Amino acid sequence: MKKLYFTLAFAIGLIMALGGCSQSSSSENSDKKVVKVALSDEVNPPFLFTNDQNEPVGYDMDYLKQLEKKLPEYKFEYTLGEEETNLVGVSTGKYDFAINWFFKNPEREEKFLYPAHEYGYSLTALVTQKSRNDIKTLDDMVDKKFPPVSATGGLRAILNAYNKEHATKPLTLESIDNPSTAENLKLVDKGKADAIFLNVTTFNEVQK
Numbered sequence: 001m002k003k004l005y006f007t008l009a010f011a012i013g014l015i016m017a018l019g020g021c022s023q024s025s026s027s028e029n030s031d032k033k034v035v036k037v038a039l040s041d042e043v044n045p046p047f048l049f050t051n052d053q054n055e056p057v058g059y060d061m062d063y064l065k066q067l068e069k070k071l072p073e074y075k076f077e078y079t080l081g082e083e084e085t086n087l088v089g090v091s092t093g094k095y096d097f098a099i100n101w102f103f104k105n106p107e108r109e110e111k112f113l114y115p116a117h118e119y120g121y122s123l124t125a126l127v128t129q130k131s132r133n134d135i136k137t138l139d140d141m142v143d144k145k146f147p148p149v150s151a152t153g154g155l156r157a158i159l160n161a162y163n164k165e166h167a168t169k170p171l172t173l174e175s176i177d178n179p180s181t182a183e184n185l186k187l188v189d190k191g192k193a194d195a196i197f198l199n200v201t202t203f204n205e206v207q208k
Helices: 059-070 083-092 106-111 154-165 181-189 200-207
Strands: 002-005 011-013 015-018 033-040 074-081 097-100 121-128 196-199
Touching: 033 083, 059 074, 059 097, 074 083, 083 097, 083 106, 121 181, 121 200, 154 196, 181 196, 181 200, 196 200
Parallel strands: 033 074, 033 097
Antiparallel strands: 002 121, 011 121, 015 097, 121 196
């Protein structure tokens, strides 16, 4: 497999979306205030995935653990869920905040508080078989096949934006809940898909 970077590479900020009102409450067993945190259930190493004990681990969790150390008066409780469901949970007060690849748009910025600075970035790329030399940009994926992708999230937002700007020659996109990066790479490897649009950091981790 090989990575093909765009001439204008996209960068997606890994950012936190915070609700305007905190719903933290005191724990029955301690004086610490409980903060309810929504995590993405999409497997996305090295940022967020589960270990052999089915516990969430990765860069996101390392970040949150450091944050928790700086806030000893709070106890974080984590719940895994789908991205849009997590955002709804933040807006209704079910969660105090959510963490994921929350790209910004005007609608979201009206509802949620984003941090001033993102805490991580990853370039995106098209990944193809090594033998393919006909795919270098999204233009080359018109009339070709992508593996199934999530209907929400930053990567899909980029593809949707492309289709909006190229309405006469859009990309063909198939949606699926919680797509597996590893399985989608296998589809490309076996020739059942032409290329996958992916975060480069995630690609490198899956390759390991």
